[in-house]
Amino acid sequence: MAEEPEVKVVEFEDTALFEIDGNRYELALEDSHLIHEIDKRLAKIPASRYDMKEFTITVPYLFEVPELNKYLNVDLSIACQPWDNRPDSYYVSTNLGIEQAYLRDKRENERVEEEKVVIDGDFERVDGLGDSYAIKQNDNWVVYGAYDVIDDPDAADHDSITYKIKDLDKFSELAGDVPVYVSSSSLDFSQGTSVFDKDHMASARDMDQRQLKSVFITKDQVLKDAAKILETNDFPTTQHNQEWLAKEMIKRAGASHYQMESDIAYTNNEIAEQLKHNVFNEFYTQLDGFYLDPRIEDNKNKVVDIDDGRTLNELTLAVYHGPFPREHDYSLLIDELKSAELPLLNEQGYEYDLQGDGNSYAQRINGKWYVVGATNVDPSLPESWETYRLEDMTSRHLASLPDDAPLFTTPYVFEDAPISVAEVKPDNADFVTKKLLMDQTKELLNDLDFPITENNLNKMSQKLLYQGNYGGYDAGTYDMVAWSHALEDSVLYQNTLSYFKLDGFFNDPQIEKVKNQKLVEDSNADMGVRFDGETINDFIIAQHVYIYDARNLGYKQLNKELERAGLERLDQKRLTPKFEAVIDGRHQVLSEHDVISRALDALHQKYESDHAMETAVDYLRNPNLNSPKKRLKLAANVLENVEHVKLHKIGKDRPITAPKPLIKKKAKER
Numbered sequence: 001m002a003e004e005p006e007v008k009v010v011e012f013e014d015t016a017l018f019e020i021d022g023n024r025y026e027l028a029l030e031d032s033h034l035i036h037e038i039d040k041r042l043a044k045i046p047a048s049r050y051d052m053k054e055f056t057i058t059v060p061y062l063f064e065v066p067e068l069n070k071y072l073n074v075d076l077s078i079a080c081q082p083w084d085n086r087p088d089s090y091y092v093s094t095n096l097g098i099e100q101a102y103l104r105d106k107r108e109n110e111r112v113e114e115e116k117v118v119i120d121g122d123f124e125r126v127d128g129l130g131d132s133y134a135i136k137q138n139d140n141w142v143v144y145g146a147y148d149v150i151d152d153p154d155a156a157d158h159d160s161i162t163y164k165i166k167d168l169d170k171f172s173e174l175a176g177d178v179p180v181y182v183s184s185s186s187l188d189f190s191q192g193t194s195v196f197d198k199d200h201m202a203s204a205r206d207m208d209q210r211q212l213k214s215v216f217i218t219k220d221q222v223l224k225d226a227a228k229i230l231e232t233n234d235f236p237t238t239q240h241n242q243e244w245l246a247k248e249m250i251k252r253a254g255a256s257h258y259q260m261e262s263d264i265a266y267t268n269n270e271i272a273e274q275l276k277h278n279v280f281n282e283f284y285t286q287l288d289g290f291y292l293d294p295r296i297e298d299n300k301n302k303v304v305d306i307d308d309g310r311t312l313n314e315l316t317l318a319v320y321h322g323p324f325p326r327e328h329d330y331s332l333l334i335d336e337l338k339s340a341e342l343p344l345l346n347e348q349g350y351e352y353d354l355q356g357d358g359n360s361y362a363q364r365i366n367g368k369w370y371v372v373g374a375t376n377v378d379p380s381l382p383e384s385w386e387t388y389r390l391e392d393m394t395s396r397h398l399a400s401l402p403d404d405a406p407l408f409t410t411p412y413v414f415e416d417a418p419i420s421v422a423e424v425k426p427d428n429a430d431f432v433t434k435k436l437l438m439d440q441t442k443e444l445l446n447d448l449d450f451p452i453t454e455n456n457l458n459k460m461s462q463k464l465l466y467q468g469n470y471g472g473y474d475a476g477t478y479d480m481v482a483w484s485h486a487l488e489d490s491v492l493y494q495n496t497l498s499y500f501k502l503d504g505f506f507n508d509p510q511i512e513k514v515k516n517q518k519l520v521e522d523s524n525a526d527m528g529v530r531f532d533g534e535t536i537n538d539f540i541i542a543q544h545v546y547i548y549d550a551r552n553l554g555y556k557q558l559n560k561e562l563e564r565a566g567l568e569r570l571d572q573k574r575l576t577p578k579f580e581a582v583i584d585g586r587h588q589v590l591s592e593h594d595v596i597s598r599a600l601d602a603l604h605q606k607y608e609s610d611h612a613m614e615t616a617v618d619y620l621r622n623p624n625l626n627s628p629k630k631r632l633k634l635a636a637n638v639l640e641n642v643e644h645v646k647l648h649k650i651g652k653d654r655p656i657t658a659p660k661p662l663i664k665k666k667a668k669e670r
Helices: 033-043 209-214 219-232 239-252 263-276 312-319 330-339 395-399 434-447 454-467 480-493 497-501 509-514 536-543 547-551 555-564 592-606 611-621 628-642
Strands: 007-012 015-020 023-028 055-065 070-082 091-104 124-127 133-137 140-144 179-182 201-203 216-218 352-355 361-365 368-372 406-409 421-423 431-433 577-583 586-591
Touching: 007 091, 007 133, 007 140, 015 091, 023 070, 033 070, 033 091, 140 179, 179 219, 179 239, 209 216, 216 219, 219 239, 219 263, 239 263, 312 330, 368 406, 395 454, 431 434, 434 454, 434 480, 454 480, 480 547, 497 536, 509 536, 509 555, 536 555, 577 592, 586 592, 592 611, 592 628, 611 628
Parallel strands: none
Antiparallel strands: 007 015, 015 023, 055 070, 070 091, 124 133, 133 140, 140 201, 179 216, 352 361, 361 368, 368 421, 406 431, 577 586
16 A cells, blocks of 8 residues: 655644645644534533643644645644633633644545545645755745755765755756755854744744844855855856856855855855956856857857867867966967867958057957957057057958958057957947948938949048058047038038048939039030039039039039130030031031131131231130130131021021111100
């Protein structure tokens, strides 16, 4: 016949709590039928019967446990005393206790009390090592210690009642008030006392503040201790670090001889000393920030061994024994590992290696960028300040770089760093990357109403870098937005002729289309060279100093300006045939340019050079001072009078030289 599971009495106040086979059960006795029956029976006993004495009786009661299909035998101890000191007094119950409880089957015709033992779902249970465990009921944690928690026969807590949480893999999921370790010792070790009572129980409510810090340890407390150790030894207090260290503290707790100290405090001191003296092992190297060089720290768990699949950290542990300098350089470490003839996956070198000014440089390793600062990068910086700045920032070189490549950093990234290496943080103003530069350039172009083209990005990004002296300290600020605003003001309000070469500079699309077209001199004009340049763009630069005027120049106005400057118009207006005439017996069509050209030839061929002839020639050749209409009229008169050629507008009979018809006006009567 199988044995019945053990019944443990957890608590008995108003409600009796039992633990049976890992589950919690409760028996509510306050104001119950049973208590009323007990009081009725005691009230029938005269106090004088027992000479007014107090006594305790133990009475067995049987209760049904429906979930187990069993019955719980409870030996209930009842403390009795007289109601008062009067001779006619009677007995009442003053306190109840449980001597023992166990499961059994009901006997035939045996009395069963009305109250039932029911399963209690309102509790939490955490298993400990060995037979230890902890249960939370009514917002209070009660720990049940055991002798088999510490296996090491030389450990301080061996063969002592102790509790230690079992499953540390789910440590991060635990609530902060969960007990993780309870020592066999109280703080008064000299008296040999323990926080556990005779039933191997320890309640959080019964602990004072000193005990909660040293012997009854919760998750919150061990994390607090871990954070203090990390801060003292210059390690980041990340969640990983606190939990990593806390779990190790729990594992070691009670495993050493702690003399007069509580064992968790000894464990804390032991770990703190090991961190202080830079103990180099697999456990401590897994703390965030163990390696001060971020190139090592970020890649310590990356597989680099081709043969065995070992990580960089494992290779380092295999080569180095004893203390390891946390500030060790990554490049030096790689060289040392290669010297030890350890095969590395990264035999081809870094993904990117960018030379900076001075001794600074940048590397991309496993997808992350790192910058190494130097003091000889920026002569405008105060002495001993370190920074990084890309040596070649030309458009051609920038175009070859990935978007996340660092161009320069502020010196502040190295200000409090233990070593001169910093991981590039995306979208951080202290690390100016190509992407950050191009994003700011795009915003600037949009603000100035320029299209986003490769040409514009290249040109304006260089302007932006120049505005900030390529990240120089003497620029006054490292803020690219401030540079952009200053550059925007320069474009809008100053004589900035160099921006004419940007795509989309001219608002008139007809001008934008032909701005790089070569200039052609008007063969009829004789103006001389009035500016330096060969293209339409050059001509506009010479004519319009301010950017607003130039950008808003219209195509029609540009043609007028070209003509007045003795250059051919872009619209071909003067070269389009408009006239017809009979010349040398043949019918011909002529443009305005042809008319003036024939008139000039006629003057040179028919007349000797004199003042009248030169005046006429100068008039025809000077489009700047003489309007096209007047020059055309003079040329037509020359052809008619010198060569007897009459011009007719195409499609019209009247020659352009004919006098206007007279309009007779009616004379006013006097």
